[in-house]
Amino acid sequence: xxxxxxxxxxxxxxxxxxxxxxxxxxxxxxxxxxxxxxxxxxxxxxxxxxxxxxxxxxxxxxxxxxxxxxxxxxxxxxxxxxxxxxxxxxxxxxxxxxxxxxxxxxxxxxxxxxxxxxxxxxxxxxxxxxxxxxxxxxxxxxxxxxxxxxxxxxxxxxxxxxxxxxxxxxxxxxxxxxxxxxxxxxxxxxxxxxxxxxxxxxxxxxxxxxxxxxxxxxxxxxxxxxxxxxxxxxxxxxxxxxxxxxxxxxxxxxxxxxxxxxxxxxxxxxxxxxxxxxxxxxxxxxxxxxxxxxxxxxxxxxxxxxxxxxxxxxxxxxxxxxxxxxxxxxxxxxxxxxxxxxxxxxxxxxxxxxxxxxxxxxxxxxxxxxxxxxxxxxxxxxxxxxxxxxxxxx
Amino acid sequence: xxxxxxxxxxxxxxxxxxxxxxxxxxxxxxxxxxxxxxxxxxxxxxxxxxxxxxxxxxxxxxxxxxxxxxxxxxxxxxxxxxxxxxxxxxxxxxxxxxxxxxxxxxxxxxxxxxxxxxxxxxxxxxxxxxxxxxxxxxxxxxxxxxxxxxxxxxxxxx
Numbered sequence: 001x002x003x004x005x006x007x008x009x010x011x012x013x014x015x016x017x018x019x020x021x022x023x024x025x026x027x028x029x030x031x032x033x034x035x036x037x038x039x040x041x042x043x044x045x046x047x048x049x050x051x052x053x054x055x056x057x058x059x060x061x062x063x064x065x066x067x068x069x070x071x072x073x074x075x076x077x078x079x080x081x082x083x084x085x086x087x088x089x090x091x092x093x094x095x096x097x098x099x100x101x102x103x104x105x106x107x108x109x110x111x112x113x114x115x116x117x118x119x120x121x122x123x124x125x126x127x128x129x130x131x132x133x134x135x136x137x138x139x140x141x142x143x144x145x146x147x148x149x150x151x152x153x154x155x156x157x158x159x160x161x162x163x164x165x166x167x168x169x170x171x172x173x174x175x176x177x178x179x180x181x182x183x184x185x186x187x188x189x190x191x192x193x194x195x196x197x198x199x200x201x202x203x204x205x206x207x208x209x210x211x212x213x214x215x216x217x218x219x220x221x222x223x224x225x226x227x228x229x230x231x232x233x234x235x236x237x238x239x240x241x242x243x244x245x246x247x248x249x250x251x252x253x254x255x256x257x258x259x260x261x262x263x264x265x266x267x268x269x270x271x272x273x274x275x276x277x278x279x280x281x282x283x284x285x286x287x288x289x290x291x292x293x294x295x296x297x298x299x300x301x302x303x304x305x306x307x308x309x310x311x312x313x314x315x316x317x318x319x320x321x322x323x324x325x326x327x328x329x330x331x332x333x334x335x336x337x338x339x340x341x342x343x344x345x346x347x348x349x350x351x352x353x354x355x356x357x358x359x360x361x362x363x364x365x366x367x368x369x370x371x372x373x374x375x376x377x378x379x380x381x382x383x384x385x386x387x388x389x390x391x392x393x394x
Numbered sequence: 395x396x397x398x399x400x401x402x403x404x405x406x407x408x409x410x411x412x413x414x415x416x417x418x419x420x421x422x423x424x425x426x427x428x429x430x431x432x433x434x435x436x437x438x439x440x441x442x443x444x445x446x447x448x449x450x451x452x453x454x455x456x457x458x459x460x461x462x463x464x465x466x467x468x469x470x471x472x473x474x475x476x477x478x479x480x481x482x483x484x485x486x487x488x489x490x491x492x493x494x495x496x497x498x499x500x501x502x503x504x505x506x507x508x509x510x511x512x513x514x515x516x517x518x519x520x521x522x523x524x525x526x527x528x529x530x531x532x533x534x535x536x537x538x539x540x541x542x543x544x545x546x547x548x549x550x551x552x
Contacts, residue, residue: 087471090507154415161427175443175521181507189512193443217414222404 035063040378042071048145048382049389053366060374065367069393076394080353085111085185085320088353093179095357096391098138099333101170102131104183109264110329110340111185114322120310121266123187125303128266129200130170130182131331132296136207137166138334139289139296142386146286147218149383150227155218162210165203169196185320187313200304204297211293219290228282232369232381235280242365245358246336247292248385251285253278258332270299282384289386319348335359335386359392440523445506448475448499449522450539457547458540460518462494466510474504494540501527502535516550 040053050071056064076095080088085107092103105127112119144159167177173193174180182189218224234244239252249256257274259267275291277284322344330339336358343352362385370378429438440446452458462479476498484491497519511519519539529535 083471086469086509087507090471090505090509164427171444172441173443175441175445175508176506179505179507181509184512189508190443193441213414217411220407221411222407 033058040375048387051363051387051389051392053378055375055378057375062370062373062375062378065370065378067363067366071393072390073393074390077353077355081349081351084348085322085350088350089183089185090179090181092355093181094390095355095394096333096335096338096359096388097178098141098388099131099134099335100178101127101134101180101182102331102333103338104181105131105265106329106331106333106338106340108183108185109331110327110342111320111322113329114325114327114342114344115185115316115320117186117314117316119187119314120312121308122310123312123314124266125307126188126192127183128270129300129303129307130173131265132299133166133169133200133203135296135334136293137163139293140166142289142334143214143218146383146386147224150224150380152218152221152224155214158210158214158217162207165199165206169199169203172196172199184313186316187311191312192307197304197307200300204300204304207293207297211290214290219286225283227376227380228286228384231282231377232373232384233279233281234365234369236278238365238368239280242368243361244336244365245361246332246334247275247285247288248336248362248365250275251277251288251384252280256337258330258337262330264329264331266303267299270302272299282380285384321346321348322350330356333358335388335391336362355394357391357394359387359389363387363392440525442523444521444523444525445508446522446524447501447527448504448510448519448539450497450519452541452544453547456541456544458518458544459516459547459550460494460497460540461516461546461550462492463515465513465515466519469509469513471507471509472503472505474500475510476500493546497539498536499539500536502532 035056035058038055038057040055042050042052052068052071054066054068055062056066074094076091079091083091089104089107092107093100095103140159140163142159144156144163147153147155147159170180171177173196174182174189234248234252236253239249239254244252244254245256253276255261255274255276258264260272260274272295273291275288275295277287322342324344324346327342327344328339330337332338337356338358339354339356341352341354341356342350345351366381366385370381373381431438450458450460462477464477464479467475467477476496477494478496478498479492479494481490482493483489508521511521527535
C-alpha cells in the first residue's frame with residue numbers, strides 16, 4: 001500500500017457538505033476537519049473601519065458571523081445628555097461622517113418640531129439641496145470603495161475625483177469639508193456663498209457626463225457582475241423583519257424611502273422616483289445607489305434655480321429649553337433611516353437622546369444572509385451594505 | 395455556444411471599461427486634479443469661510459473687541475475656550491468693568507464647530523484660514539489669543 005499523499009487528502013476531504021464529491025466512506029479518519037474562528041478586523045483592510053467580525057468558518061465556508069462592536073464607541077448619546085441643544089448638533093457629524101449634513105438636519109428638525117417653530121422656505125430648500133449633494137458625495141465614495149473591495153482600484157480614484165468637487169462646494173459655503181455643522185436649531189448658521197449656485201450647477205453638468213462612465217467601467221464589467229450577482233441575497237420578508245432601511249431594503253423591494261413617505265424639508269414639492277429593485281442581491285443594492293445618484297441630481301436641478309428669499313434663521317432663545325415630552329423625527333441618510341428620539345424634562349439638556357442609526361439595523365442581517373457563503377462573498381456583501389462603523393457604534 | 399459567447403461578452407465588457415481608463419491615460423495632463431501640496435504653498439489659497447483656527451484680530455493700537463462676556467466659553471461644547479478675567483476700573487466713568495486677562499484657546503481640543511464665533515456679540519473672534527497646525531509639542535497648541543498689553547477698543551459694549 002502506497003503512503004497517503006497530499007493529493008489524496010485534497011480529493012477525499014471535502015469541506016462542502018451535500019456536494020457531489022462528498023463520499024463519507026472514503027474520508028480518511030487521519031485527517032479530520034473542524035470549524036475554527038477567524039477574526040476579520042478590527043483592522044482588516046477589507047472591512048470599512050474598526051468593525052470586528054468573528055467568523056466561524058469551515059474551510060472557506062462561513063458558518064456564523066458575529067459582529068463585535070465597541071472599538072469606536074464614543075458614548076455620543078450620553079454626551080448629548082450633557083450638552084445644550086445647539087451643541088448636540090456638532091456631535092452628530094461624528095456619527096455617520098459621510099452624511100454629516102443629514103445627521104445635523106435630523107437633530108435640528110426634532111428640536112424645531114418640539115419648539116413648534118417653522119423655518120423659512122429658503123432654509124428648507126437649502127437644506128434639501130445640501131442633503132442631496134451629501135448623498136451623492138457619500139455614494140461616490142461608496143462606489144469607489146465597492147469597486148476596490150471586489151478588486152478594481154481605478155474606481156476608487158474616479159469616485160474620489162467627483163466627490164472632491166462636492167467637498168469644495170461645502171468648503172466654500174460651510175467652511176468645512178466633512179464635519180460641516182451648518183445647521184442650527186431654527187435654520188442655518190449663515191447664508192449660502194454667492195458662488196454656491198454656480199458651483200452646484202457646474203457639478204451637475206460635470207457629473208452627468210461622469211455617471212455613464214461609472215456604468216461603463218464597473219456596472220457592465222463581467223468580473224464585477226460575477227462577484228455581485230446572486231451574492232448575499234436578502235429576501236423582502238427578511239428585509240422587513242430585520243428592520244433594514246435605505247438602499248439595503250430597497251434592493252430587496254421594500255419601499256421605505258422616508259423622503260417619499262414621510263415628507264420633511266422641501267421633499268414634498270420635488271418630483272423624484274424611489275429607487276427600487278427586487279432581486280435582493282449585492283448587484284441590486286449597487287443599482288439602487290447608482291439610481292439614487294441620478295435621482296439626487298434630479299432633485300437638485302428642480303430646486304437650484306428657484307431658491308426662495310427668506311430669513312436664514314428663525315430666532316430662538318439663547319438657551320433652548322424643550323417642553324416636557326417625547327419627540328421623534330426621522331430622515332433618510334445615505335445609508336437609510338436615521339431616527340432621533342428626544343425625551344425632555346423641560347430643562348436645557350435632554351433627559352435621554354437616542355439615535356436609531358441605519359447601519360446598526362442593517363448590520364444585524366449580515367449573519368443571516370452570509371451563512372454558507374465564501375469569505376470573498378462576505379467582503380462583496382459588506383461592500384454593498386456600505387457600512388460606516390462610527391454610525392453603528394456611536 | 396454559450397461558452398464562446400461568454401468569452402466574447404467578457405472581453406467586450408473588459409474593453410469597454412478599458413476604453414474609459416484609456417481615455418484618461420491619454421489625456422492624463424488635462425484632467426489631473428492632484429495638488430502638489432508642499433510645493434504649491436505660495437499659490438494655495440483657502441476659501442474665505444474655511445475654518446482653520448480661531449483668532450482674535452487686533453488693530454494697530456493693539457486693541458481688540460473682546461469685552462470678556464464669556465458667551466463663547468459657554469457656547470463651546472468641549473471646553474476649548476477658557477477666559478481668565480478680572481474687574482478693572484474704567485478710567486472715564488470710574489465704574490468697575492469686566493476685562494479679559496487671558497483668552498486661552500486650546501486648538502488641540504477644538505472641533506471647528508463654529509459655535510463660539512456664532513455666539514460672540516462683538517465679533518471679537520473670527521476664523522483664520524491657516525491649515526498648517528502641526529507642532530512638535532502639544533502644549534504649543536494652547537494659545538493665548540489676546541496679545542500682551544492689549545486692551546478692549548473704546549465703545550465696545552456687549
